[in-house]
Amino acid sequence: MSTQAERRLPLSPANLVISGALAVVAVATAVAGHWQQAIVVAVGVAATVVMVRRARRPGASDVERVDAIEYRDERDRAIARAGLAVVGATAMALTAVEHVLVLVLRPELAAWSLGQFLILTVAWMVANRVAAQRH
Amino acid sequence: MLYIVESEVRRLRTERGMSQGDLATALGVSRQTINAIEVGRYDPSLGLAARLARYFELSIEEVFHVDAG
Numbered sequence: 001m002s003t004q005a006e007r008r009l010p011l012s013p014a015n016l017v018i019s020g021a022l023a024v025v026a027v028a029t030a031v032a033g034h035w036q037q038a039i040v041v042a043v044g045v046a047a048t049v050v051m052v053r054r055a056r057r058p059g060a061s062d063v064e065r066v067d068a069i070e071y072r073d074e075r076d077r078a079i080a081r082a083g084l085a086v087v088g089a090t091a092m093a094l095t096a097v098e099h100v101l102v103l104v105l106r107p108e109l110a111a112w113s114l115g116q117f118l119i120l121t122v123a124w125m126v127a128n129r130v131a132a133q134r135h
Numbered sequence: 136m137l138y139i140v141e142s143e144v145r146r147l148r149t150e151r152g153m154s155q156g157d158l159a160t161a162l163g164v165s166r167q168t169i170n171a172i173e174v175g176r177y178d179p180s181l182g183l184a185a186r187l188a189r190y191f192e193l194s195i196e197e198v199f200h201v202d203a204g
Contacts, residue, residue, distance in 0.1 A: 062167040073164035074180050075171060 014069050015052045019045055092120050141200045145173040147191045162186055 011019060022045045030038035048068075054060060055068035065072055066079045099113040148158050148169075155173070159166040164183065171177035172187075179187065181195075188195045 062165060073168050074183060075168040075177050
């Protein structure tokens with residue numbers, strides 16, 4: 001459940017960090033001279049803020065809140081956990097497929113794709129251990 | 136083992152003339168969560184179950200019926 005202090009903020013702390021990071025990326029991209037990409041990222045920032053504002057309305061749906069990372073209660077968090085678990089499993093499966101394709105098509109990049117798979121695997125194992133301690 | 140949880144939340148709420156939104160506000164959860172509990176789509180945590188029971192001034196066993204399926 002969000003605290004009263006979090007409710008007074010225009011965005012949740014998580015969304016403040018995400019939006020701030022995206023804004024920095026947009027500025028850095030513009031400074032680097034990639035204007036079209038900077039505009040795309042800036043539109044992403046604006047879309048994030050709009051989604052969050054919609055999700056914080058009293059009548060917002062559960063899916064709107066979860067999509068915007070604006071959880072109101074334990075059920076919202078349970079939905080988010082289930083959704084992110086699917087994302088994680090999908091990322092690991094896609095990375096395994098990616099590694100096979102890279103081995104065949106661009107073997108010089110195989111260390112990167114294997115590294116990505118190993119990082120995901122380690123993150124999963126760490127997450128399992130943290131979850132086991134909390135539950 | 137599969138456990139089936141049935142609740143008396145809808146009956147208790149309607150007996151008191153409350154909307155799902157009223158109960159949700161009183162407990163600090165979303166209206167969708169109250170609806171999901173009422174239709175049996177979501178089993179609340181022990182903490183939320185206790186808050187619901189306390190709100191209705193009943194025990195958890197009087198609000199939630201757990202049967203091994």
